[in-house]
Amino acid sequence: MTTAGENTSETSPWRGGVNGHLPTPRQVPEGGASAAETVAAGDQDKAEKARLKQQQRVTIAGYAGLVVVVAIAAAMSWHGLVGFAERQLDMTSPWSYGVPVSLDVAAMLCGFLALRSVISHDSAAGPRFLTLLLVAGSAWANYYSAAHMPGDGDHTPAALYFGAMSILSWFLWDVVLRQIRRSMLKTIGAVEKPLPKFRAVRWIRYPRETFAAWSVSVRFGLTRPEEALDRVWETYQAQEEEQEIKQLEELERLPEGISKRGAIELAFKALKEIDAPAAVEWCKERGVEVDRSYAYEVARKIEPPQLEAVV
CATH class of the missing domain: 1.10.40 (Ribonucleotide Reductase Protein R1; domain 1)
Incomplete structure (x- = not known):
């Protein structure tokens, strides 16, 4: 049984809102934001998220390709160093694998130490220099091994190729280190x-x-x-104005037929200030007599924009 004035529906027209509660600020947006603007902002956020995801996919794909290239170059260098150990150093397996480990793997370890130094915001000069020395030794060993392979014929192309593999792997790794270092410097605003x-x-x-x-x-x-x-x-305009003022200062006589007002304005420009007595003396030195009262009158009639143009 209901009494007069009661409403059995969930929404009461006398109290307002849903279930008699006032709407929250989320239900009534402040500032008059329309639904179209809200939808546009949501679409923009979705587009930005999609762009970031696409950029992440491209970056991951690029690093994956870089890892593949470095791995192949390292494998070629490993093969050449094993041949160097077996042919030039007369080492047998498994001792022959110690040469690539002592050169390429050590260089890789120094590269990781350099990466750790970069991430820790420390100097990576020492590990990078050691990496360069080890890579240079690996490149020389690969070149020498390929150049003295058994058999007739010119082995120079093979020597250059195997020697370049060590240098290529080091160069690619150094590029990665530089990119990481630059990205970290950008985050702290240390890059121009x-x-x-x-x-x-x-x-x-x-x-x-x-x-x-x-x-x-x-x-x-x-x-x-x-x-x-x-x-x-x-700068050019200031230089031209300065040159013009310098020419006015060096001017011995004013042009013939110049009006007294023009002479006073030239005097103000040459003096770089609105000084009536000094302007009268300046004109007098150049053969034009001007009353001081007229100079004051000209100075009073100059409006602020004209005053900046004169001075």
């Missing part, structure tokens, strides 16, 4: 931003101006070409 790129047409048509903009970018760390060009143009 890239320099701006100017079109080839600008380099050909305005080489001096473009080189000046590039130099300004290097000095002040600018990345936008228009910002660098603006600084160069401002």
